[in-house]
Amino acid sequence: MEKLSKKPANSEKSRSVKRPLLKDLRRDKWLYIFLAPILLYFIIFKYVPMLGTVMAFQDYKFSTGFFGSKWVGLEHFRRLFTGKNFYTILKNTLLLNAGSVLFGFPVPIILAIFLNEVKLRGFKKISQSIMYLPHFMSWVVLGGILIDLLSPGTGIVNTVIKAFGGEAIYFMGKKEWWPAMFIISGIWQGAGWGTIVYLAAITGIDQDLYEAAYIDGAGKLKQIWYITLPGIRSTIVVMLILRMGSMMDIGFEQVYVLMNPAVRDVAEVISTYVYRVGIEGAQYSYTTAIGLFQSVISCILVFSTNKIARKINGEGLW
16 A cells, blocks of 8 residues: 555656656747757767777778678777887977967956057057957968068068178977967967957956955056956866867868978877878778777866866866
8 A cells, every 4th residue: 555655656756857857848948949059069069970989990991891890909009009109299298289278378368458558449440350250360361471471582681681790490390399389370370369259258248346456556567466366267278278188189181281201200190190000001990099088088188187186276177
């Protein structure tokens, strides 16, 4: 009898759970309809391709497909870690990304603070347009502009150097100069986009705080240090965590456009190596193993950075 008396209670509970769910679906149906294409995009183009990671453990061939290809276990990973070029490529990837983070990450923050302090609207709009424009241009165009500017014969940079009695420098053809040019070009292309993010965060800070600080005698530098930077701290943390997650995934287009045989030893990174070996060399399983290794390290970096950020200031991505 006790069992029979419990059944209606359980069924009532399940119905009460279903009703709010159905009610929410009906109420927000248009929200879910608009969200559906985005979810489909991520499922089709982000999650379904993950099934292809099985190639990292196979000797994959187009003729036999996934089910007919021979299983080789961790052979491709053994080849990766024992290869003579692997550690050079890994070092190049990490060094170029570390340089980009060290020198490039603070630039959008500084630019956003400067723009926020500019009072002339016309000058502010022109400055913003100049900074944002490179982000919307392809690396083919930007690379061509950069090569022309740095040309040892006709480039404006070397023309100025020679005018002051110096010798022309092969910026794009010397191993000691190429990494610096890579980092500078990355800042040039990406600083404007980052500035938009930080400028939006700055505009969300309560203006009464600045007025109170001004009344108390705080100058611009103190206002920036004690109000602006703490006000955008959470945004800085999120952007840093996301940036650290791409430490292993340096931009293919930028490297491919700027690289040449003279600087390959310092310019070859994981993405260009995967293209050269995987696409041009048709070694799909081997390059899938490289991609899987790259993804695992990126996940570790994201989780580690988030944990460190939470320990330092109590804020993180999650």
